Amino acid sequence: MRSGEAFRLEWINIDMERHLINLKRPEKGSNPRIFKVSTKLINMLNHLPRKSKKVFGDVTHGSIRGTFCASRKRAAKKLANPRLLQIHFHTLRHWKATMEYHKTKDPYHVKHLLGHKSIKNTEIYINLEQAIFNVGESCEYTTRIAKTVKGARALLAAGFEYVTDMDGYKLFRKRK
16 A cells, blocks of 8 residues: 555555455555454554554654664665665555556456556556566466365465366476
8 A cells, every 4th residue: 555545554454354455544545455464464564553443543643754774774774775765655556556467467467456546557567567578578487286275275376376186186386
């Protein structure tokens, strides 16, 4: 989500049991949307103080930006990597969208994830993915075979995607 959307996020918009965040007040004319989030994120949110109806408290948008910039500056200094200073909060949104397109190859999934009203706004992530991963060159895969449900679950957990059944076996692949 955008920083302003996170800034306005309220506790009532988070379903801790089902791991869902309901973004009811999007920015920039985007569509409202619901995110499935990880257990790790839910645990991190559960450790935040609940002194306000807003998840990130009654602070200003500028103070959230200032905290992000100060943290980024400390990390750049500690890691001796000035390129970290080029990362902005919105860069994280771009990265997530690009990686999600790379993983799914589904521009409509990315469009929905970002809340875009038009697929044209999502096309930038297709172009970024192609530039980053040199699409056009042959895609190489690592392949695996699963003989049992337990084996199939392990492959899925390791990032492999199911391809097909053949001779009683399940075939999986993962980009190299």
